[in-house]
Amino acid sequence: MTGEFFAFFILAICAIGGAVFMIHFDRVMHMALSLAFTFFAIAGLFFLLDAEFVAVIQILIYAGAVSILMLFGIMLTKHQEKEQTFTRTKLHQWLSFLFALGFLAILMSVIYLAPFTLPAGDQSLYSVNKLAEQLFKSGYVLPFELTSLLLLVALIGSIILAKKEEKE
Amino acid sequence: MQITSYLALAAILFSIGLYGVLSKRNAVIVLFSIELMLNAVNINLVAFSKYGLNPSVTGHIFSLFTITVAAAEAAVGIAILLALYRLRGTSNVDEYDSLKDESDLQK
Amino acid sequence: MRWITLTILLLPLLSFLLLIGGRKWRSRGLVAGIGVLTSYGAFHLSSYLLMNMIQKKTQVVISMPWLTLSDQVVHLGIKIGALQAVMLVLVSLVSCLVQIYSWGYMRDDERFPVFFAYLGLFTFSMLGLVSSANLLQIYIFWELVGLCSFLLIGYWYYKPEARDAAKKAFIVTRIGDVGFFIAILMIFWKIGSFELDAVSKAVSTGTISGVWVTWIAILILIGAIGKSGQFPLHTWLPDAMEGPTPVSALIHAATMVTAGIYLVAATFPVFLASSYALDIVSYIGGFTAIFAACIALVQTDIKRVLAYSTVSQLGYMMLALGSKGYVEGIFHLVTHGFFKALLFLAAGAVIVSLHHEQDLRKMGGLWKKNRGLAIWFLIGCFALVGLPPFSGFFSKDEILQTVYMDGRIGLFVLALITVFLTAFYVFRLYHLIFAGTSRTEQKNTPVPKVMMVPIAILGLLSTLAGFVQFPKAYFSSFLLQGSKLASLTSEAAPAWIGWVAVLFSLFGVGLATLLYWRGYQPAKPRVGLIGWAHRILEQKFYIDQLYHYVFALPLKGLGYFLIGWDRFVVGGLVRLVGLVPVGLSRIASMLQNGQTQTYALVSLIGFILLVIGVTVGRFFS
Numbered sequence: 001m002t003g004e005f006f007a008f009f010i011l012a013i014c015a016i017g018g019a020v021f022m023i024h025f026d027r028v029m030h031m032a033l034s035l036a037f038t039f040f041a042i043a044g045l046f047f048l049l050d051a052e053f054v055a056v057i058q059i060l061i062y063a064g065a066v067s068i069l070m071l072f073g074i075m076l077t078k079h080q081e082k083e084q085t086f087t088r089t090k091l092h093q094w095l096s097f098l099f100a101l102g103f104l105a106i107l108m109s110v111i112y113l114a115p116f117t118l119p120a121g122d123q124s125l126y127s128v129n130k131l132a133e134q135l136f137k138s139g140y141v142l143p144f145e146l147t148s149l150l151l152l153v154a155l156i157g158s159i160i161l162a163k164k165e166e167k168e
Numbered sequence: 169m170q171i172t173s174y175l176a177l178a179a180i181l182f183s184i185g186l187y188g189v190l191s192k193r194n195a196v197i198v199l200f201s202i203e204l205m206l207n208a209v210n211i212n213l214v215a216f217s218k219y220g221l222n223p224s225v226t227g228h229i230f231s232l233f234t235i236t237v238a239a240a241e242a243a244v245g246i247a248i249l250l251a252l253y254r255l256r257g258t259s260n261v262d263e264y265d266s267l268k269d270e271s272d273l274q275k
Numbered sequence: 276m277r278w279i280t281l282t283i284l285l286l287p288l289l290s291f292l293l294l295i296g297g298r299k300w301r302s303r304g305l306v307a308g309i310g311v312l313t314s315y316g317a318f319h320l321s322s323y324l325l326m327n328m329i330q331k332k333t334q335v336v337i338s339m340p341w342l343t344l345s346d347q348v349v350h351l352g353i354k355i356g357a358l359q360a361v362m363l364v365l366v367s368l369v370s371c372l373v374q375i376y377s378w379g380y381m382r383d384d385e386r387f388p389v390f391f392a393y394l395g396l397f398t399f400s401m402l403g404l405v406s407s408a409n410l411l412q413i414y415i416f417w418e419l420v421g422l423c424s425f426l427l428i429g430y431w432y433y434k435p436e437a438r439d440a441a442k443k444a445f446i447v448t449r450i451g452d453v454g455f456f457i458a459i460l461m462i463f464w465k466i467g468s469f470e471l472d473a474v475s476k477a478v479s480t481g482t483i484s485g486v487w488v489t490w491i492a493i494l495i496l497i498g499a500i501g502k503s504g505q506f507p508l509h510t511w512l513p514d515a516m517e518g519p520t521p522v523s524a525l526i527h528a529a530t531m532v533t534a535g536i537y538l539v540a541a542t543f544p545v546f547l548a549s550s551y552a553l554d555i556v557s558y559i560g561g562f563t564a565i566f567a568a569c570i571a572l573v574q575t576d577i578k579r580v581l582a583y584s585t586v587s588q589l590g591y592m593m594l595a596l597g598s599k600g601y602v603e604g605i606f607h608l609v610t611h612g613f614f615k616a617l618l619f620l621a622a623g624a625v626i627v628s629l630h631h632e633q634d635l636r637k638m639g640g641l642w643k644k645n646r647g648l649a650i651w652f653l654i655g656c657f658a659l660v661g662l663p664p665f666s667g668f669f670s671k672d673e674i675l676q677t678v679y680m681d682g683r684i685g686l687f688v689l690a691l692i693t694v695f696l697t698a699f700y701v702f703r704l705y706h707l708i709f710a711g712t713s714r715t716e717q718k719n720t721p722v723p724k725v726m727m728v729p730i731a732i733l734g735l736l737s738t739l740a741g742f743v744q745f746p747k748a749y750f751s752s753f754l755l756q757g758s759k760l761a762s763l764t765s766e767a768a769p770a771w772i773g774w775v776a777v778l779f780s781l782f783g784v785g786l787a788t789l790l791y792w793r794g795y796q797p798a799k800p801r802v803g804l805i806g807w808a809h810r811i812l813e814q815k816f817y818i819d820q821l822y823h824y825v826f827a828l829p830l831k832g833l834g835y836f837l838i839g840w841d842r843f844v845v846g847g848l849v850r851l852v853g854l855v856p857v858g859l860s861r862i863a864s865m866l867q868n869g870q871t872q873t874y875a876l877v878s879l880i881g882f883i884l885l886v887i888g889v890t891v892g893r894f895f896s
Contacts, residue, residue: 012177018182021205030193035200036183042207045174049205051214054235056209061235066242073196075245091251096190096876102883104183110177117173121223131225140229149238154240155271161247164254190876198872263867 005049014041031068038065050126113148174215192225194218195259199245249271278329279334280353281319283363284402285652286313287370292335293702296390310391312396314374325360338408338707339465347467347881352408356473357754357859358540359607360406364528365612370398370731373525375622376389379723380521390430393524396397397423401530405537410459413538413849417455417502420531421448428518440514447511451501455538458494461487480808485549488642494544495538495561503535503589510819514585516578520623528585528619529612536592536608537571543601557678558595560684564590566816568696573812574633578723580704583883584617587693591674594690600677603752607670610740611816614667617733621652624730625708632715633648640713648722649709651734656705661700661778669741672773679772694776698783706791728803 025031044060046055101112135144181204188201210231217227253259290313300306323563324335338352355363374394381390400419407413421444429441463469465487466477479484485490504512515527526532531731539546546552564587571583588611595604626633628645642649658665661672671694678687743750811817866877 008173015177016180020180022197022200023184023188023192028196030196031200033206035204039207040202041183042211045177045211046214049174049214049218050229051217051228054210054214054231056237059230061239062203062207064202066239069242070196070200071247073199073249077253087186092873092876093191096187096227096237096872099883100183100190103186103879104179105648106883107179107183107236108176111172112178114172116171116175116219117223121218121220125185125223126225126228129653131228134225135229135232136170143233147233150783151236151240152391153208154243158243158247162250186879190872191877261872262870264871267869267871267874 004048008045011041011048012036013045015045029071032070035065035070038068050121051125052126053128053131074135151154169213172217174211174219176210178208178215179210181205193260193262195249195261195264196246199242199249199259202245203238203242206234206241210234276324276333276335276648277337278339279320279324280355280406280876283317283324283367283400284406285351286320287395288400289313291392291399294388294392294395298386300388302792303378303387305384306388306391308376311378313395314367314371317398317402318364318371321360321363321367324355325364328355328357328360328680329753331390336408336511348468349469350387350409351412351673352470352761353406354407354408357756358537359405361605361609361754362537363402365609366398366405367785368884369525369529369612369616369747370394370401372732373521373529373616373620375866376524376623376726376729376756377521379518379726380623382521382723386430386845393423393426393430395428397526397531401534404534404600409541410462410474411469413541414456414459417498417534417538417553417646418452418524419669420526420534421445421452424448424515424526424531427522430518430860434517436514436518440511440517444511444515445507449499450460451498451508451535454494454496454501455498458491458498461494462490465491471541474542478544478548488545488553488639489549492542492549495542495545496552496556497595499535499536499538500559502538504586505535505559505593507818509563509567509586510822513582513815515577518722520619520626520654524619524623524855525618526832527582528615532585532589533608533612534595536589536604539593539596540601540605543596546596547599555597557594557683557686558594558871559683560590560593560597561610561678561683562590563587564594565693566590566690568693568700570812570815571700572681572696573809575727576633577625577635577708578619578827579631580635580700581618581622583617584618584697584700587697588615588659591671591690592678593678594686595674598674598677598681598683598686600674600681601879602748603670603673603677604752606744606750607674609656610670610733610737612668613733613740614655614665614737616653617730617737618659620726620730620733621648621655624648624726625652626669627726628719628722629715630720631800632821635707637715638708638713639789641719644713644719645722647727648730651727652705652709653728654737655702660701660784661694662780662784663777664738664741666737666739666741668777669744672776673744673775675772676769679769691776691779695783697778699787700782702784702787705792706787707766708822710791711793783868 014154015038017040018034021034022031025034039058043055043058045065046052046058134140177196185201185205185208188204189198189229192198192201213231213234214228215227217224220227252264254261290310293309294300294306297306308408308450327333335353335355337354338350340348341351342349374391375460377390377394381387395698397420400416400423404413404416404420407416425441425445427435428444431437433440459469462474465483466474468474468477480489487694501508510530512527514524518527546556567583567586567590571580573588574580589606592604592607593610595607624645625648628641628648629638632638654665658667661667663669675687675690677693678690866873
């Protein structure tokens with residue numbers, strides 16, 4: 001029972017719990033908040049994996065920007081107070097659950113059947129300097145710039161899509 | 169500490185997200201679930217970058233790209249949702265059925 | 276001679292075709308003229324044929340190949356022997372007279388030409404029936420006369436009783452027809468020919484064994500029973516009186532119902548070869564005679580009394596044939612044709628003069644108002660009762676003698692009692708119509724002259740027809756010329772039989788006169804044995820009810836069961852077969868509901884099944 005395992009255990013419980021609550025809460029706002037909680041827990045897991053930069057980005061982008069975006073989305077559209085799951089057929093619900101479970105079972109069996117017995121990488125490999133070096137000096141520059149282009153396109157596209165259409 | 173634990177956690181989160189995508193009525197929640205699935209993938213990437221065959225920061229770089237694309241996706245997704253909401257007056261996924269051939273399956 | 280024979284047949288057919296084509300013609304004179312002239316033509320030529328045959332003692336035979344069945348050739352043929360010539364004359368004469376009568380009787384009817392067309396078709400069919408040389412052809416015409424009977428009984432199809440009666444006649448005679456048809460098949464199987472001559476030859480040479488002869492005879496008899504209204508298939512004949520009265524006279528008294536008698540006579544060698552068959556014929560005939568006479572005692576419908584009388588007289592003819600009295604049966608057939616047609620036509624005249632009233636209880640006193648009709652009716656009654664010198668006396672007397680000589684004393688006694696009963700009901704009928712005072716408020720309408728002419732002719736014939744056999748047996752010698760049946764004529768019967776019969780008749784007439792001279796007495800409440808008997812007779816021995824409960828209801832139940840089976844079991848299976856693809860395609864179309872989540876779920880299911888399918892084998896190898 002190492003400290004790392006203990007921390008992983010707590011964070012995993014938090015992440016799964018947040019996700020489950022996201023599925024099971026009745027009110028949309030509560031769902032958004034529980035998902036943000038999951039994002040925070042995942043950020044914690046990234047810290048545990050020596051990915052400090054990614055963890056911070058996770059908190060900034062996901063727990064911050066995306067969640068806020070979602071909240072705007074929630075507020076700009078009208079919702080019933082409660083999520084009604086019963087208008088969809090029961091059969092659909094059950095089949096979804098069953099096959100999501102089946103998918104999980106397949107994944108689990110693959111994961112536990114695979115012989116993963118590898119040593120952990122050295123902590124010194126994962127500094128932010130190394131990351132920047134890798135990113136900008138070994139061929140990831142072009143994709144990085146394309147990402148910015150993608151973001152620009154997404155920005156413009158979102159504005160055009162979300163803009164109110166003018167009355168003709 | 170083994171990689172399997174992280175992979176298992178990611179699998180669980182992914183499946184929960186999958187279930188949410190398949191069964192939730194509210195389009196916003198469906199988008200949430202998609203984000204959750206993407207996050208599960210990120211966990212995998214980062215976990216492999218530490219416990220994988222060739223430990224390096226490349227996994228981190230990939231997850232950065234994923235996060236970027238996910239952010240763009242969320243923005244466009246919300247924008248599409250708003251446009252659809254204005255068109256149909258609802259944010260329920262089960263009322264978006266324009267994939268169906270409207271001419272003969274009106275019922 | 277051949278052309279004359281063919282012309283006899285084709286004239287009524289021509290009349291039928293003309294009139295059914297011209298069924299919208301308004302001119303009644305033209306329509307009736309066509310009918311009467313064609314049937315008169317047929318009668319004239321038939322008489323010529325008959326005269327010719329009496330003088331030259333020849334036969335007319337026309338035959339042409341029709342079907343070739345492997346090695347057998349079925350012929351389409353006409354053969355006019357003595358019996359056939361007599362039948363031709365009888366049928367065409369009565370048909371002609373009835374058509375003249377119908378001119379008056381049906382004058383107010385909407386479908387006047389159709390009626391005459393049907394009569395023409397009937398005449399053609401009946402003439403065809405009696406002139407056919409083989410059984411297959413007889414069967415065709417046999418069914419055709421059945422069809423005409425159906426059409427004419429149901430002529431007033433807007434009356435439910437007429438509809439029911441027509442259906443009943445068709446269905447009940449069908450039972451007999453099936454028997455006849457089986458007999459024909461058996462004959463072809465065993466003898467290899469349909470020809471009447473071949474049949475009699477095969478029987479006389481003993482080609483077919485005794486058991487088969489008996490069976491064939493019995494089956495032919497069943498056909499005859501159906502057509503001639505013998506017990507137990509008699510129930511349709513009284514109901515057939517729902518048809519117009521000329522039809523009753525022509526078809527259901529004088530001609531068609533005698534087709535059964537004719538059939539037995541035409542295949543008489545078969546019957547002679549089997550004593551069982553003869554027994555059955557005579558017992559059925561004798562029983563029917565007294566049975567129908569009993570029912571006739573209490574009927575209150577003028578036509579029904581006559582109908583039961585017809586059944587009874589047909590029973591006499593059967594009795595005669597069963598007692599090997601070939602000539603006697605035919606003789607009675609002819610005389611009965613005349614006097615029963617006379618009675619029916621006269622009854623029709625009575626009905627017309629009383630505004631279509633048929634209930635005997637509302638008649639009476641017609642003697643004072645229509646003396647001529649009363650006299651002709653009386654002649655018919657005398658003939659039917661069998662008082663000398665009217666024709667019925669001779670024919671009935673001969674039947675009684677034959678039965679006595681044949682040795683069935685029980686049947687002889689029954690026949691004698693029937694003579695008494697006949698006399699009683701006939702004169703009950705007569706007195707109820709003509710004696711006393713009128714029991715209805717309506718005034719009488721005069722009977723058209725055109726209706727009285729056939730009545731007068733038939734009256735004369737009924738009076739005189741007996742003298743073809745008296746004082747010398749001209750009729751038998753003609754009928755038996757060149758026939759093997761000639762050997763049947765036996766030694767003379769004791770003369771006292773005739774006297775006893777006349778005595779019985781007079782007794783019956785007297786009793787009826789005593790009881791009904793003052794007309795109809797309103798029924799006193801009848802009690803005890805007499806009341807009981809009266810009720811049974813009124814209900815015609817409950818035969819109709821018996822058939823209803825024993826045959827009609829179970830068949831109806833079976834019908835309902837089959838409907839249920841068809842609707843729920845068969846129909847259910849059919850619907851199930853239809854529902855399975857509908858259900859499957861409904862499931863398939865539910866998948867195409869246009870919702871992304873459903874599509875995603877289906878993809879997921881497909882993916883998982885694919886993974887399982889690809890990898891599952893690994894765990895078992």
